[in-house]
Amino acid sequence: MEAMLVSACLRGVPCRFDGKHKASPEVEDAVAGRAVVPFCPEVAGGLVTPRRPAELVGGDGYDVLDGTARVVEDTGRDVTAEFLDGARRALAAARNGGCTEALLMPRSPSCGRGAVYDGSFTGRLVPGDGVTAALLQRNGIAVRPAPGV
Ligand code: SF4
Numbered sequence: 001m002e003a004m005l006v007s008a009c010l011r012g013v014p015c016r017f018d019g020k021h022k023a024s025p026e027v028e029d030a031v032a033g034r035a036v037v038p039f040c041p042e043v044a045g046g047l048v049t050p051r052r053p054a055e056l057v058g059g060d061g062y063d064v065l066d067g068t069a070r071v072v073e074d075t076g077r078d079v080t081a082e083f084l085d086g087a088r089r090a091l092a093a094a095r096n097g098g099c100t101e102a103l104l105m106p107r108s109p110s111c112g113r114g115a116v117y118d119g120s121f122t123g124r125l126v127p128g129d130g131v132t133a134a135l136l137q138r139n140g141i142a143v144r145p146a147p148g149v
Pocket of ligand 1: 041
């Protein structure tokens with residue numbers, strides 16, 4: 001069976017903005033029997049852990065890739081460049097690992113698939129994908145959100 005890129009936080013790596021991870025039995029079931037390439041695009045892009053929460057502003061990950069939206073922290077700091085760099089590194093890791101699909105952390109501005117926070121830091125979700133999810137999909141890697149998180 002082909003390899004799968006998986007958000008590192010789903011594999012127990014404490015790389016989330018709050019310094020925690022999101023490992024769960026549901027994720028373990030979802031990757032059972034698969035070769036897994038764990039990867040955190042935000043850390044790979046140069047951000048520290050813990051870090052301020054960030055959200056997409058002006059569009060979703062596809063818009064960030066196209067230069068019409070940004071990623072900002074709740075302090076107002078622009079981290080678009082770090083998110084783009086992390087997404088490119090995630091794509092390279094997926095290709096190097098022979099991954100044809102990815103199982104990613106829901107709602108994240110990097111890894112989210114189908115829904116992301118709306119940029120207001122109020123917990124509201126809007127349809128859309130994170131920056132890494134968008135780049136992977138544009139390059140033929142199927143992304144699905146992890147169950148149970
Ligand atoms: Fe997890 Fe993705 Fe956020 Fe890294 S960028 S902590 S892998 S959701």
